Amino acid sequence: MENKEVIIEVKDLVKSFDDRKVLDGVNLKVHKGETLVIMGGSGCGKSTLLRHMTGAYKPDSGSTFIKGKDITKMKESEFDNIRKIFGMVFQYSALYDSMDVEENISLVLKEHTKLAKDIISIMVKMKLELVGLRGFEKFLPSQISGGMRRRVGLARAIAMDPEIVFYDEPTAGLDPIVAGVIDRLILDLSKKLHITSIVVTHDMRSAFTIADRIIMLYEGKIIAEGTPDEIKSGKDPRLVQFVEGNPDGPIQFFQNSGEYLEELTK
Amino acid sequence: MLGMISGIGSIVLSTLSQVGGIFILFGQTLYWMFIGPFIGKAASRKNIFAQMVFTGANSLLIVFFVSFFTGIVLAMQSAYQLAQLGAEMYVASLVAVSMARELGPVLTALVVAGRVGAAITAELGSMKVTEQIEALQTQALNPVRYLVVPRFLALLVMLPCLTIFSDLMGMLGGYVMGVFNIGINSGMYIDITIDFLTLKDIYTGLIKSVFFGMIIALIGCYMGLNTSGGAEGVGRATTVSVVTSFIMVILADCILTGIFFFSQM
Ligand SMILES: Nc1ncnc2c1ncn2[C@@H]1O[C@H](COP(=O)(O)OP(=O)(O)OP(=O)(O)O)[C@@H](O)[C@H]1O
Ligand SMILES: [Mg+2]
Numbered sequence: 001m002e003n004k005e006v007i008i009e010v011k012d013l014v015k016s017f018d019d020r021k022v023l024d025g026v027n028l029k030v031h032k033g034e035t036l037v038i039m040g041g042s043g044c045g046k047s048t049l050l051r052h053m054t055g056a057y058k059p060d061s062g063s064t065f066i067k068g069k070d071i072t073k074m075k076e077s078e079f080d081n082i083r084k085i086f087g088m089v090f091q092y093s094a095l096y097d098s099m100d101v102e103e104n105i106s107l108v109l110k111e112h113t114k115l116a117k118d119i120i121s122i123m124v125k126m127k128l129e130l131v132g133l134r135g136f137e138k139f140l141p142s143q144i145s146g147g148m149r150r151r152v153g154l155a156r157a158i159a160m161d162p163e164i165v166f167y168d169e170p171t172a173g174l175d176p177i178v179a180g181v182i183d184r185l186i187l188d189l190s191k192k193l194h195i196t197s198i199v200v201t202h203d204m205r206s207a208f209t210i211a212d213r214i215i216m217l218y219e220g221k222i223i224a225e226g227t228p229d230e231i232k233s234g235k236d237p238r239l240v241q242f243v244e245g246n247p248d249g250p251i252q253f254f255q256n257s258g259e260y261l262e263e264l265t266k
Numbered sequence: 267m268l269g270m271i272s273g274i275g276s277i278v279l280s281t282l283s284q285v286g287g288i289f290i291l292f293g294q295t296l297y298w299m300f301i302g303p304f305i306g307k308a309a310s311r312k313n314i315f316a317q318m319v320f321t322g323a324n325s326l327l328i329v330f331f332v333s334f335f336t337g338i339v340l341a342m343q344s345a346y347q348l349a350q351l352g353a354e355m356y357v358a359s360l361v362a363v364s365m366a367r368e369l370g371p372v373l374t375a376l377v378v379a380g381r382v383g384a385a386i387t388a389e390l391g392s393m394k395v396t397e398q399i400e401a402l403q404t405q406a407l408n409p410v411r412y413l414v415v416p417r418f419l420a421l422l423v424m425l426p427c428l429t430i431f432s433d434l435m436g437m438l439g440g441y442v443m444g445v446f447n448i449g450i451n452s453g454m455y456i457d458i459t460i461d462f463l464t465l466k467d468i469y470t471g472l473i474k475s476v477f478f479g480m481i482i483a484l485i486g487c488y489m490g491l492n493t494s495g496g497a498e499g500v501g502r503a504t505t506v507s508v509v510t511s512f513i514m515v516i517l518a519d520c521i522l523t524g525i526f527f528f529s530q531m
Binding site for chain 2: 086
């Protein structure tokens, strides 16, 4: 891994929302062509970390480098050129709901390329075929199911044949078969097209299937990092608890502080 | 006491930052309108057209109703006063001048703020809370260029058009009332209207409506793009947007009327 080209680097990232520290000094490197899985409990800041890599959030301190360039200090117009090499699959799809499926996917192609209309429509069909939704071109996002929306979101993310794809929980809420299809798709994209993938997921089965490397985020810090095998045999009790899905352990489900009894009788 | 002062302070600060935000949005809109086309990034013509239809054509009916009946009311109201001077036929000029200078532009702006401004905030607001705005940005599609410019242009062009329509419908209402009810001779009503109505009356009204259009578009888009807090947030943003637009339209009307009045336009 070490000799591989670093495509994304996150350095000392700190981010708070109203005095609540969500990311507390995150450092990580993503290598070209690898699939990195970010896991961690709900609300631990996985989506927030992803958003710092896509430039949607600005950090309080620290920086994100994409292909060696600091995107936190970049002009918008310059950053737009970098955005064209990546795609993002959103946790709640975020499809454009005034447009049908075909327009959702073709919008970037129309805006950023000079391809002819019929070529674009062929490309849209190919992307839809990849996610198993050919024939749904004319449906509006409100007319298809949540799982289908997620898949259209995936097709949209890869419309421009990006070098990097960010996935925010791509398989959450999908039936196991479709989740398996998405996993295979992510694998195919990275193995055949050498796309770099950064995947946020809680789904252990999926994480161990697709990951080249896994990191675990807890309380704004990375507490474990390694290949799927290293993670499976990891000794950190927090990691073990998470992987096994054990309700009891060092990670407390209850995120509030203070005495329960005190608060009840106050 | 200290709490009150800091409360007022934070309201002032947030208002100032909103005003600043609206001006920044205005600057960005102008940038994408005038510089965008030269760097090959014009707003899409299809979007502009769709917005124009929504803003203009679909507002015709409600503008017609509001203006026509306002014309009727205006005619009755002024006939009542002018009758005491025995000068009922001047109902015609009064209706025409008030519609063109004041009521046409203001009523149209208020109707459009309620209809189009609210729709803009609701639409952009729900795009914001469902992360569609962020999706546009990650696809290197600037939301100002893609969403704001078409709406801004549509209002800039369609509000003056609707205002002309409103002026005419108001005068028609006055005519119907004046001729069929008050009993002014039809030819005379038209003659007096044309004699008294100057070009200045019409273009000061149109200048106003251009400003109103910009106000409605900018406030509507700004409130939409800065929505937070889910579906409830969208509802709140929409209300705030309409109320703010109303106040700003009236305020701008006051200032513009003052300028036209004191500069003898
Ligand atoms: N825009 C925001 N404003 C305020 N707080 C925010 C914002 N975005 C995220 N947070 C807070 O940051 C924390 C982390 O949120 P984030 O969405 O990154 O969690 P997550 O790890 O993706 O969780 P999940 O697995 O449930 O999606 C949460 O406590 C959330 O309340
Ligand atoms: Mg999340």
